[in-house]
Amino acid sequence: GNSVTQMEGPVTLSEEAFLTINCTYTATGYPSLFWYVQYPGEGLQLLLKATKADDKGSNKGFEATYRKETTSFHLEKGSVQVSDSAVYFCALSSNRDDKIIFGKGTRLHILP
Amino acid sequence: DAGVTQSPTHLIKTRGQQVTLRCSPKSGHDTVSWYQQALGQGPQFIFQYYEEEERQRGNFPDRFSGHQFPNYSSELNVNALLLGDSALYLCASSLFGNGDYGYTFGSGTRLTVV
Numbered sequence: 446g447n448s449v450t451q452m453e454g455p456v457t458l459s460e461e462a463f464l465t466i467n468c469t470y471t472a473t474g475y476p477s478l479f480w481y482v483q484y485p486g487e488g489l490q491l492l493l494k495a496t497k498a499d500d501k502g503s504n505k506g507f508e509a510t511y512r513k514e515t516t517s518f519h520l521e522k523g524s525v526q527v528s529d530s531a532v533y534f535c536a537l538s539s540n541r542d543d544k545i546i547f548g549k550g551t552r553l554h555i556l557p
Numbered sequence: 558d559a560g561v562t563q564s565p566t567h568l569i570k571t572r573g574q575q576v577t578l579r580c581s582p583k584s585g586h587d588t589v590s591w592y593q594q595a596l597g598q599g600p601q602f603i604f605q606y607y608e609e610e611e612r613q614r615g616n617f618p619d620r621f622s623g624h625q626f627p628n629y630s631s632e633l634n635v636n637a638l639l640l641g642d643s644a645l646y647l648c649a650s651s652l653f654g655n656g657d658y659g660y661t662f663g664s665g666t667r668l669t670v671v
Contacts, residue, residue, distance in 0.1 A: 449599075479659055488561075488647055488662040489600070534599055538659075544590065544613055545649075545660060547599035 447472040451535045451548035458525055459556050466520040466551050468509075468535035476537040478502075478511050478518040479545065483532045492520075492533070527555045561663035563648050569669045570638050576668060578633040582650030583661045588612075589631040590660065591623060592647040600647055606631050607653050635668075643670045 452467040470478065477496045481489040493502030498513035507522045518535060535548040562581040570576050582589050588607045592600035602615035606625035625631045629650075635642055645667050649660035 477658075481662075486664075488664040489649075490662070491659040494659050543588075543651075543654065544602050544605060544615075546602065549599045550597075 447476065447537060447539055447546050449535050449537055449546055449548035451533075451551055454532075454550070454552040455554055456551060457554040457556065460527055461524045462555075464520070464522040464525045464529075464553070466533055466535075466553070468518045468520065468548060470516050470518065470535075470537050472516075472537055472539060474539060475513075476539050478509070479536040479538070480507070480509055480518070480520050481534040481536055481547070483534065483550070485531070489534065525553075525555050527557050529553060530555045561648055561650050561661050563646075563663035563666050565666060566664070567667045567669075569671060572638055572640060572670055574638050575634065575636045576638060578635075578646050578648075578666045578668070579630070580633070580648030580650075580663060581630045582648075586650035586652055586661065587629050588651045588653045589625060589629065590649045590651070591631070591633045592649065593617070594645040594647055594665070596644070603633070638670045640670050643668060 448471045479494045480492040482492045493504040495502040495511035501510045509520045532550045532552045534550045536545050538545045564579045590605040591603040594600040604614045605612045609625045620636045622634045645665040647665045648663045651660045
């Protein structure tokens with residue numbers, strides 16, 4: 446079945462450091478890919494998405510590129526801020542059944 | 558424009574009891590999905606409702622049931638609660654067939670079973 450694997454956390458970085466959170470997926474067909482973010486005590490917010498191969502999703506300085514050849518959707522940001530501290534979830538949606546499958550999440554701590 | 562609204566925000570129940578959680582979808586959305594998020598884990602799909610019917614179901618026992626009303630709001634019911642049912646329950650809404658645009662999530666109901 447479809448699944449998402451993302452790097453385990455926690456990831457701890459200093460402010461202004463470069464961020465990469467790895468995500469790979471297994472799916473039949475051509476899924477849509479997402480990154481969601483969860484701040485403490487809150488629900489999930491859609492951070493960015495890509496719906497086809499080679500698409501780049503971007504938002505708030507975060508980027509991820511849909512790489513079909515490596516089945517990956519790594520999240521990157523050039524300069525992180527303390528306010529980026531949260532849990533980040535990689536996810537996919539199969540166009541066959543419309544439900545979203547999540548990875549286990551990666552907790553990010555940014556130190557001032 | 559109100560997003561997804563869930564109630565209550567927190568709930569404490571005893572093993573064996575029954576619980577009902579409620580969700581109002583984002584305006585314009587007609588599909589509601591429920592997820593269970595255990596501590597430190599990613600959300601797990603429970604089921605999805607559209608046109609007042611359960612359209613898809615994840616790997617959850619029959620103790621988990623739901624309902625969708627004509628105004629698209631939804632309830633999640635859990636019977637015979639177990640300690641392992643303690644989790645954050647998230648409701649997400651979307652427009653049917655447009656899941657690849659992403660869901661809108663509520664802030665969740667934190668259920669504690671003691």
